[in-house]
Amino acid sequence: MTIKDDQYYITKITQGDTNSFTVLVDRYKDLVYTLAIRMLKNKEEAEEVSQDTFLKVFKSLAKFKGESKFSSWIYRIAYNTCLDKIRKQKRDPIVVTIDEFTEHQVITVDNALDKLIAQERKQVIHDCLQLLPSDVGFLLTLYYFEEQSIEEISKVIGISTANVKVKLFRSRKKLATILRKRLEPEIINYYER
Numbered sequence: 001m002t003i004k005d006d007q008y009y010i011t012k013i014t015q016g017d018t019n020s021f022t023v024l025v026d027r028y029k030d031l032v033y034t035l036a037i038r039m040l041k042n043k044e045e046a047e048e049v050s051q052d053t054f055l056k057v058f059k060s061l062a063k064f065k066g067e068s069k070f071s072s073w074i075y076r077i078a079y080n081t082c083l084d085k086i087r088k089q090k091r092d093p094i095v096v097t098i099d100e101f102t103e104h105q106v107i108t109v110d111n112a113l114d115k116l117i118a119q120e121r122k123q124v125i126h127d128c129l130q131l132l133p134s135d136v137g138f139l140l141t142l143y144y145f146e147e148q149s150i151e152e153i154s155k156v157i158g159i160s161t162a163n164v165k166v167k168l169f170r171s172r173k174k175l176a177t178i179l180r181k182r183l184e185p186e187i188i189n190y191y192e193r
Contacts, residue, residue, distance in 0.1 A: 006070040014062050021061075025054055028071065031146060032078045038137035039082040041130060049085055053078045068155045072148070075156040079138060086134060128178040136171045143168055 006027070012020040032053050036046035056077050064073055129137040135157075142148040142156065150168075154161045 007066065010061060010064060010070070013058075021058055024057075024070075028074050029054075031071070032074060034145070035075060035078050035138055035141055036082055038129060038141045039079075039134035040085060041134070045085060049078070049081050053081045056081065069152060071146075072152045072155050075142065075146075075148070075152075076158070079156055082134070082138070125175075125179075128175060128182060131178050132171070132174055136167075136174055139164075139167055139171050140175060 006024065009020045009023050013024075029050065033046055033050045036049040036053070037043065040046050040049060053074070057074055060077075064070065129140060132140070139153065139157070142153050143150075148156070150161050150164045154164050157164070159167075
């Protein structure tokens with residue numbers, strides 16, 4: 001069975017077959033929800049933003065030009081919808097202090113993580129992402145979990161690729177700070193020798 005590409009369904013929808021939209025929703029609902037929960041850190045709000053995102057996608061589908069991946073376009077809409085929600089609530093961002101990390105220390109944290117069982121690693125990272133500011137968790141999710149390229153992320157959040165690289169580096173440092181506090185000290189000490 002071959003999976004038809006997104007453009008096939010977009011064409012069908014814009015020609016009046018609204019039932020085809022369910023295929024696109026099914027393809028992207030988990031990704032949109034994951035990104036929303038990373039930014040909003042609240043299940044109900046993430047569900048609401050996910051629904052709002054797909055409403056916006058449906059209403060704007062005719063405007064999709066295909067200049068980027070359809071998934072990047074949806075991520076951009078989800079990202080902006082989350083930002084709107086955050087602005088409305090005027091939330092204070094969670095502040096994470098960044099210690100001066102050397103490249104060796106960041107690699108040390110990576111090596112320690114490699115020793116954890118795959119499921120534990122996912123859980124540790126997921127828990128730590130919840131402690132990061134919304135935009136940082138969103139960015140790391142796009143890059144590491146959704147495997148979006150730097151160029152795709154640039155289009156999603158509307159900044160240059162150079163800024164994406166800088167933000168990824170800083171985000172990784174923030175994540176390393178949190179991971180360092182959560183990992184068992186003896187694991188870290190073993191790799192710092």
